[in-house]
Amino acid sequence: MSWRLATVGAAMRLTDSARSIRLDVPGWPGNLAGQHLDLRLTAEDGYQAVRSYSIASAGPGESIELGVDRVPDGEVSPYLVDDVMTGDQLEVRGPLGGWFVWHEDDPSPVQLIGGGSGVVPLIAMARAHRAAGATSRFRMLVSARTPEDVLFAPELSALDATPGDRFALDVVYTRRGPEDWPFPIGRVDRAALERTTLPVSDSPAIFVCGPTGFVETVADHLVAIGHDPDRIKTERFGGA
Amino acid sequence: MDERLDGNVLAGMLGELFDFDATTAKGRCRHCGDEAVLAEAHVIAHDGEFVARCRKCDAELLVAMEHHDDVVVSFRGLRGLGIHPAY
Incomplete structure (x- = not known):
């Protein structure tokens, strides 16, 4: 190296x-x-x-x-x-790093969960998924303060709008949502995860990236919901 | 400033010592016996020093430091580290 x-x-x-x-x-x-x-x-x-x-x-x-x-x-x-x-x-x-990685030959459904700039490695996975023409199901949850704080928002929306169910995007806003936003404003909690992420019965591979507090809270909720801890990969970011 | 990270951040430093990705190697905590890939360890970063702690019992697993092109790692809290979990 x-x-x-x-x-x-x-x-x-x-x-x-x-x-x-x-x-x-x-x-x-x-x-x-x-x-x-x-x-x-x-x-x-x-x-x-x-x-x-x-x-x-x-x-x-x-x-x-x-x-x-x-x-x-x-x-x-x-x-x-x-x-x-x-x-x-x-x-x-x-x-x-070979741990927090999505391999395009993995047929599992995938749940991506990103807080703030934790979206960055996840969009790499979404892009690789699209580039490979993979048919596995990808679902992505982004936690952001406001609609203006979503990294790569236009590209994520375009992926979400692509016909078919290969990629779906959900956003949880922690401070302010778009006008007439029907969902609660606040940190990602168990209810938000149950509403926006793939169910335990799908046994998805789960990737969680974000600030340390976000990652640990989300991972704890996922385990409480019933996901296998071995299916949850986490990355806490720094980069200061 | 202390930063709370995880073992993923060690990949570059350990890559200076090993020709494989050590963050995907499984280590066993000398204190509680928990086995996990190094990527899952909790890491505190402070002024270029990285202390990795067991995700289960918080015991110190390793300390890594990098200064310019010098990398020093102490693995004193690991009973074993392997690509195959054989100890």
Whole structure:
């Protein structure tokens, strides 16, 4: 494993606090859906900061996409969200992690559950699922503060609107929903999970990603509902 | 600033030591005997130091540090670590 020099190919605003960053990484061997990378910044005085970021893209190729949410007072994420420009260079190490990964030959129904920028590795799975033409059922639950805080919202809506039942999207809003939103506003609880996620009888593979508190609360509810803990994979994100 | 993460974050550092993905290897806690892949460990990150703790009993499993190109990992809380759960 070694550090590779990456060049920022494009940066696009996703929400008020998040940005999509496309990196061109010569020698990148491609990555599985759900993997992450380590990103290293070196200051002029030699000080280095390393953070892990999920990869929003999947498959072969030397161009990859990150989705980064600004962690206030963080060392790296404010730079990536507010300052980094096309042509800037930084170091990356990866692809990393073989645990929180969806394999396209897995025929199981899949339940994705993302809080905030926890959506990033999950959209990689949704994209890989679509690209592979896989027929397994994907359902995705996103928890976001407001409708303006959903990362990759247009793409997720388009996937949801695709005819057939291969992909379905649900959103739980924790602060404010769209006008006339018929569902409760608030954190994802057991009732919300029972309303919006695949039932225990489907024995879905479940991927949960988000802030630590979100991941642990959701995983506990899923087990209480009756899901097999061995079917639940979790990733707690940092990236400050 | 302490960050509460999980073992997934160790993949890069451990990848400097091993030529396989150690976060998918199963470890057994020396304290309570729980077996889990390292990805499932609870991890506290602080200033480049990562302390992985047992998901069940919170005992320390390993400490990993990275400074520039130096990586040091102590596995003192693991009774075993294997791709096949044979101890």
